Amino acid sequence: MFVEERMYRLKIGTVPEYFRHYQSEGMQVQLRHLPHMVGYYVTEVGALNMVVHLWAYDSLDQRDRCRAAMRADPAWRAYLAKTHPLMETQETRIMKCAPFFVERLKTMLAAVK
DSSP, rough: OOOEEEEEEETTTTTHHHHHHHHIHHEEEEEHHEEEEEEEEESSSSSEEEEEEEEEEHHHHHHHHHHHHHHOOHHHHHHHHHHHEEEEEEEEEEEOTTTTTTHHHHHHHHHTT
16 A cells, blocks of 8 residues: 655645635545545644645555546646645655555554545
């Protein structure tokens, strides 16, 4: 399994606006297209105004298919038009699960279905 970590540094003071857009529009589109939301966070200490979210995939091919379908969704494009102006930087990291953690992650994901 793979976990994608996406990190956005937002303009100062825009986290509440970003979250409003995400909660009312973005999350429903992502949950329709992406298989497993692992977490969604905002930094409290350290580099501030960072939104970090994690998504699990069975394979990189699955990730590619899911993200292509999401990018093609007009609702996703409408959401991005509202949130991209709030962003300063974006980073993405894809991590492969340690062998001893795969089953634990699968169990965690199954618990939230």
